[in-house]
Amino acid sequence: MHFEDFISGEPLKKGPAGALLPKKHIIIICASIAVIALAAISVSIPADASNDAGLVAVNDPNSSDEMILIDPNATDNIIRPENSLTDALLPNSADAKVKTYAVGKQIVEVDSNPITLDTMDDELTDTAIDEDNSIEKQVRKLAKAEGSDLTPNHWYTETVTKGDTISSIFSDLNIPARTLVAIRKTDGLTKSFDKLQIGDTLSFLIDDDNNLLSFVKQENKKSQLRFTRPDSLGSDFILTKEALNAHTAVSTVKLLAEAKQELKKLNKDTPAAEMQDNSQGSLLAEAKKKADALEQEAAQAAADSKTTESTHDKLFASRGRLVVVNIEKGQTFAEAAYNCGLSYSEIYKIIGLFKGRIQFSRHIQPGDSMRVLFSNSKGKGSINAVEFKLSRLGKVATYRNLTDNRYYDENGPAAAKKATFKRIPLEGNVRISSQFNPNRRHPVTGRIRPHNGTDFAVRVGTRVIAPSSGVVETARYSRSAGYFIVLNHANGYSTVYMHLSKLNVKPGQRVKMGQVIARSGNTGISTGPHLHYELRRNGRPVNAMRVKLPSSGVSSATTRQIQRFKNNVAQFKKDLYNSRLMAQN
Numbered sequence: 001m002h003f004e005d006f007i008s009g010e011p012l013k014k015g016p017a018g019a020l021l022p023k024k025h026i027i028i029i030c031a032s033i034a035v036i037a038l039a040a041i042s043v044s045i046p047a048d049a050s051n052d053a054g055l056v057a058v059n060d061p062n063s064s065d066e067m068i069l070i071d072p073n074a075t076d077n078i079i080r081p082e083n084s085l086t087d088a089l090l091p092n093s094a095d096a097k098v099k100t101y102a103v104g105k106q107i108v109e110v111d112s113n114p115i116t117l118d119t120m121d122d123e124l125t126d127t128a129i130d131e132d133n134s135i136e137k138q139v140r141k142l143a144k145a146e147g148s149d150l151t152p153n154h155w156y157t158e159t160v161t162k163g164d165t166i167s168s169i170f171s172d173l174n175i176p177a178r179t180l181v182a183i184r185k186t187d188g189l190t191k192s193f194d195k196l197q198i199g200d201t202l203s204f205l206i207d208d209d210n211n212l213l214s215f216v217k218q219e220n221k222k223s224q225l226r227f228t229r230p231d232s233l234g235s236d237f238i239l240t241k242e243a244l245n246a247h248t249a250v251s252t253v254k255l256l257a258e259a260k261q262e263l264k265k266l267n268k269d270t271p272a273a274e275m276q277d278n279s280q281g282s283l284l285a286e287a288k289k290k291a292d293a294l295e296q297e298a299a300q301a302a303a304d305s306k307t308t309e310s311t312h313d314k315l316f317a318s319r320g321r322l323v324v325v326n327i328e329k330g331q332t333f334a335e336a337a338y339n340c341g342l343s344y345s346e347i348y349k350i351i352g353l354f355k356g357r358i359q360f361s362r363h364i365q366p367g368d369s370m371r372v373l374f375s376n377s378k379g380k381g382s383i384n385a386v387e388f389k390l391s392r393l394g395k396v397a398t399y400r401n402l403t404d405n406r407y408y409d410e411n412g413p414a415a416a417k418k419a420t421f422k423r424i425p426l427e428g429n430v431r432i433s434s435q436f437n438p439n440r441r442h443p444v445t446g447r448i449r450p451h452n453g454t455d456f457a458v459r460v461g462t463r464v465i466a467p468s469s470g471v472v473e474t475a476r477y478s479r480s481a482g483y484f485i486v487l488n489h490a491n492g493y494s495t496v497y498m499h500l501s502k503l504n505v506k507p508g509q510r511v512k513m514g515q516v517i518a519r520s521g522n523t524g525i526s527t528g529p530h531l532h533y534e535l536r537r538n539g540r541p542v543n544a545m546r547v548k549l550p551s552s553g554v555s556s557a558t559t560r561q562i563q564r565f566k567n568n569v570a571q572f573k574k575d576l577y578n579s580r581l582m583a584q585n
Contacts, residue, residue, distance in 0.1 A: 318341075364390070458529065461521075482498060496532075497518060502521070
């Protein structure tokens with residue numbers, strides 16, 4: 001029998017019995033199978049390793065965390081979980097409606113037509129996301145009842161990039177559209193307000209209830225416009241034109257006080273009829289309702305603490321420069337600290353200082369202790385140092401840097417600046433199937449159902465990593481979110497991960513940046529494998545792909561300042577255990 005190769009046209013030798021294919025074809029077929037097998041392995045579900053919690057991803061500390069639009073033809077194709085292996089190996093780039101970005105060494109593709117991999121019901125309650133949040137809210141109410149001033153002193157700054165508008169930046173920060181509408185109605189505003197230049201800065205002062213108190217817009221290289229709201233629940237903003245960065249040289253308390261005086265002056269000069277016309281009735285009614293509710297809560301909090309007020313006043317007046325708090329059985333942290341003479345505003349500040357390092361609802365146990373060192377005698381002045389001695393975590397401390405009045409661990413500002421916050425909690429190249437959208441509408445009801453996170457289309461079992469160091473607040477199952485994790489980080493930031501297939505961490509556990517915390521999945525109310533990822537500031541979801549991330553950059557501290565901080569820390573450590581600094585009964 002004669003065999004002929006119709007590709008080469010060469011006669012073939014008769015092979016072994018049953019060998020109907022020529023040797024050359026068999027080699028080609030085997031090679032093709034090997035290539036497909038290797039490709040399948042590269043995109044298959046990772047093996048379920050028992051030591052995932054100890055795995056750390058390699059990150060480039062010098063890479064930028066900004067999303068930079070690039071040419072999609074310059075990158076390799078990203079495997080999509082909904083694609084078949086044939087689609088993955090033989091992509092049709094003409095049909096792909098995506099934008100391609102570079103984030104450091106990672107490539108990110110964003111679908112122009114979002115793929116709906118989750119439903120409209122993937123939201124979690126604030127209590128489910130942050131159990132410590134209820135403790136903070138309670139202490140904040142009590143601090144306000146004391147008459148404490150909780151005005152924030154930290155400005156969030158965003159830098160304008162290509163394609164940004166004021167509306168898009170407000171949306172990224174999840175600031176209500178009605179707030180921007182109120183700013184645009186400010187007297188004296190010009191048409192140039194909406195004009196932005198790449199590289200300009202916008203600064204935001206936001207309180208712990210997520211109300212915008214002040215907004216600063218760079219006008220040119222020498223001046224800026226500052227819009228300040230005297231009443232956090234009101235709708236009026238006061239416009240001030242000033243030198244560039246002038247707001248950083250004045251305390252936020254003074255800025256708000258000046259705005260209140262200016263508003264009183266304007267109201268005094270405005271006829272009653274005109275005020276009625278410009279009242280924006282619904283907004284004022286809503287603000288009044290909220291104000292009345294807060295006033296009632298404050299009154300109730302004051303009544304609840306009235307029984308211990310006289311005893312506490314005596315302790316507060318007689319306390320020493322060093323206050324030692326011992327947690328007894330049946331006491332909460334706030335109760336124990338208050339009974340030792342600390343005010344609720346001081347307790348609230350301490351909780352904030354250790355956010356992302358201590359979970360107050362879980363780590364504080366009977367027998368634990370805390371030491372608070374003040375700058376002046378009789379517990380006056382600023383808090384210089386706080387040290388916890390916990391049975392679960394050991395010693396955890398923070399110290400005030402006298403140069404910038406901020407708090408750091410014993411490694412100081414240089415180490416804090418070197419710590420980065422990774423923008424994407426996944427390794428390698430990724431695809432975003434659905435973006436952050438606080439104004440998303442339900443396709444059936446037409447109601448606003450915000451999409452508070454970013455959805456990454458990834459295969460089940462993909463490793464999910466911690467974008468920064470923190471503490472596991474929650475790790476459990478929910479009907480809507482499936483298996484989910486919440487991490488608390490420093491400076492009021494937290495991150496949320498939903499629809500996971502495996503949890504590699506437990507509540508209360510401390511994690512490091514790059515540590516594998518979970519495997520992605522398709523659990524809960526989800527229509528396809530993906531990771532739903534949220535970044536939150538003080539509990540408010542923000543656009544994780546666009547906002548400026550914390551703790552990035554090179555330290556500006558000089559060698560002399562670093563050494564001065566180390567010397568101060570050494571003295572603070574001695575004073576924390578100097579019993580002569582305690583109140584002498």
